[in-house]
Structures are given as C-alpha cells and as structure tokens.
Amino acid sequence: MKRDDFRKLFxxxxxxxxxxxxxxxxxxxxxxxxxxxxxGAPGCFLINHDxxxxxxxPIIAHVRARFPALWMxxxxxxxxxxxxFPVLGKLAAEGVAVDGYWADDARIDERRSGDDQVEAQExxxxxAASGWxxxxxxxxxxKKQREVAPEHYEYSARLATGFMDAVCTSGVATGKAVxxxxxxxxxxxxxxxxxxxxxGITPENAHLYMADVDGFMVATGINRDGDFYNIEPAKLARLxxxxxxxxxxx
Numbered sequence: 001m002k003r004d005d006f007r008k009l010f011x012x013x014x015x016x017x018x019x020x021x022x023x024x025x026x027x028x029x030x031x032x033x034x035x036x037x038x039x040g041a042p043g044c045f046l047i048n049h050d051x052x053x054x055x056x057x058p059i060i061a062h063v064r065a066r067f068p069a070l071w072m073x074x075x076x077x078x079x080x081x082x083x084x085f086p087v088l089g090k091l092a093a094e095g096v097a098v099d100g101y102w103a104d105d106a107r108i109d110e111r112r113s114g115d116d117q118v119e120a121q122e123x124x125x126x127x128a129a130s131g132w133x134x135x136x137x138x139x140x141x142x143k144k145q146r147e148v149a150p151e152h153y154e155y156s157a158r159l160a161t162g163f164m165d166a167v168c169t170s171g172v173a174t175g176k177a178v179x180x181x182x183x184x185x186x187x188x189x190x191x192x193x194x195x196x197x198x199x200g201i202t203p204e205n206a207h208l209y210m211a212d213v214d215g216f217m218v219a220t221g222i223n224r225d226g227d228f229y230n231i232e233p234a235k236l237a238r239l240x241x242x243x244x245x246x247x248x249x250x
C-alpha cells in the first residue's frame with residue numbers, strides 16, 4: 001500500500017494516530033475506545049496482552065457492536081497471520097468486521113532470498129484462503145522477536161513490502177523509542193510504501209518520526225502515568241494535534 005493510500009484510508013494528512021488498547025475486559029475496552037473516539041482518533045488496535053485469543057473474541061465482538069463505524073484493528077499477541085487470518089475470516093462471516101491485523105512477527109527472514117520466504121508465503125496463503133480483506137501490518141525487525149542485525153534492516157524491510165500493506169517496526173521494547181537511523185533505513189528501503197511504528201512514540205518525540213512514518217500505533221506514550229491499560233485524554237489530544245499540524249504544514 002502506498003503512503004498516500006494509507007493516509008487516505010484514515011483521512012489523515014499527517015501520520016495516523018492509532019491508539020493501542022491493552023484489553024483487560026469489555027468495560028475497560030469500551031471506556032478507552034470512547035475516549036479515543038471523543039478525541040478524534042481515526043481508529044485503534046485492540047490487543048490481548050494478558051489472556052488468550054478465545055477470551056478476546058467476545059470482547060472484539062462487543063466493541064464492534066458498540067462502535068460499528070470505528071476503524072478497528074486487532075493484535076493477537078504472539079500469533080502470526082497464519083493462525084490469525086482464519087479467525088478473522090470466521091469473525092467476518094459472523095458479521096464481526098475487523099478492519100486491520102497487526103502481527104508482532106511477519107516472519108520475514110533476511111537469511112533467505114525473496115522467493116524463499118517460506119513462512120511469510122504461508123501467511124500470505126492463509127490470508128488469501130481466509131476471505132478476510134482488511135489491512136495487514138506485520139512486525140519486521142520487531143521487538144522481542146528473533147534479533148536482526150542492523151546491517152540487514154534494509155533488506156528485511158524491502159522483503160516485507162511484498163507480504164503486507166504496511167511495514168511495521170519498533171524499538172527494542174514496549175515504550176522504547178526506535179533509533180532514528182533504523183527508521184531512515186526502512187524508509188530508504190521501502191520507498192513510497194506505507195510504514196507503521198509500534199513503540200516509543202510520545203507527544204514529545206513524535207515530530208522526529210513524522211516525515212518517514214505513516215501510522216503511529218501508540219499505547220504507553222498516551223496512557224496515564226504508570227498505567228498500562230488506560231488512555232490519558234490530554235496526551236492523546238496533544239499527539240493528535242501535533243500530527244494534524246504537521247500534516248497541514250508539510
């Protein structure tokens with residue numbers, strides 16, 4: 001997916017701010033979605049950080065029923081698209097629309113050639129078979145996955161563009177800002193393709209990444225101080241204002 005198409009999807013002239021909600025239960029998820037809707041975020045991701053997928057599914061269905069027009073993506077923690085896409089296809093068949101899937105690991109293997117990406121190709125086949133047609137952003141050189149040496153970032157990022165709508169990367173851990181050199185390398189590698197960033201963005205540092213990143217998937221940087229689970233409206237409002245101002249001026 002091209003950068004302009006990604007931003008048009010979210011009606012955003014700057015990077016799209018997509019809050020990530022670490023879900024604990026239905027009430028907490030609904031409350032936080034209400035906050036981001038009230039602040040004007042263009043969408044969100046829900047993630048089951050503390051429990052399994054089966055417990056997560058009815059929460060997803062509840063949030064979709066409560067906010068039918070919301071752009072809503074999900075992340076099944078530590079589940080690749082190979083296993084996630086059939087679930088998303090089943091949800092779609094049941095009338096539960098999920099608009100995006102973010103995988104921590106897209107299984108890009110910089111040790112193999114472009115036509116020998118065995119696991120990424122399996123994921124691609126699972127997507128095609130599932131009938132699900134949402135946006136896929138997959139972790140590449142991503143936190144807590146198999147470590148990739150910096151000299152292989154460029155090749156990994158270039159490979160990734162063939163298997164997903166938006167290439168996703170991160171810093172070394174949740175809440176840790178990514179080195180600017182990594183983002184610059186990814187942007188050089190992927191050209192005009194869309195890129196998302198899934199760690200370390202805050203209202204204080206977002207300006208450093210706006211030229212190269214198209215989607216900020218953010219939790220820690222907009223949550224209440226010391227709270228892993230709940231959005232602080234003022235922080236989200238500030239980040240949204242910064243991205244909109246950048247978009248209007250760029």
